[in-house]
Amino acid sequence: MPIYNKKTLSRLLNGELSWKELKPIIGGKKDPERFDMVLEILQEKVPWNETILIPLHEHLFVVSKDNKRIVKCECGYEFGDYKENWKKKCRIRVRDTEDDIGDLYPKYMGCDPEWEELREFYCPSCFTLLDTETVPPGYPVIFNFLPDIDTFYEKWLGKDAPDR
Ligand SMILES: [Zn+2]
Known part of the structure; x- marks a missing residue:
């Protein structure tokens, strides 16, 4: 039985949990339901309807739109293909x-x-x-992170990504 519910996770995402509440959650067993719950909370918070596949960065998500996977800001701005560096x-x-x-x-x-x-x-x-x-001056813009979305869903969550 998880030691948290959707409300607790929502407070966690907003940075509102005390250390006493937070510690058992981050130190506890990770279960796949937590990811689903987090996605649900994030999806309810954003003002648009595209399905969030994964949270990529603070304020940024990889979403499914017209069979493409794109990076989208909380505000709705679309950065395009998630395999390209959104920073550019x-x-x-x-x-x-x-x-x-x-x-x-x-x-x-x-x-x-x-x-x-x-x-x-x-x-x-x-x-x-x-x-x-x-x-250093002139250094190329760093590409932070290219998630392997399908492997994450298959190997860690035991199911296909929602857009597959
Ligand atoms: Zn924005």
């Missing part, structure tokens, strides 16, 4: 000057812009900050 469709702020970095860090506490730059990736529609990366 973002509005990007590059902090590569002393002044720009100084907005975030006290003097001498931030990185040296000759060696490192900070990149901030914003959704082009809702302007939510989706991710940041700290890399």
Whole structure:
């Protein structure tokens, strides 16, 4: 019998659980029903109808649309094929000057812009900050994660993905 219900998981996703409530859940046995419950909660929260296949990143999901798997923002913006780097469709702020970095860090506490730059990736529609990366100047935009959705469903959940 799971030690949580949908309401508890919903509070978990909103960051509202105390450590005392959270610890037994994250330390406990993982069951496939939890994933289904999480998807249900997320699906109810978003303002659109495409089926969420997996949560990809905070505010981002891989969804099924017209037999394609695409990355979609909570706000509804569609980044396209999930196998392509969604960051390349973002509005990007590059902090590569002393002044720009100084907005975030006290003097001498931030990185040296000759060696490192900070990149901030914003959704082009809702302007939510989706991710940041700290890399040497000129470094290619990092592709965070390419999920193997079918294997995840087959091997971990013991069923086909909803779009198969
Ligand atoms: Zn958005």
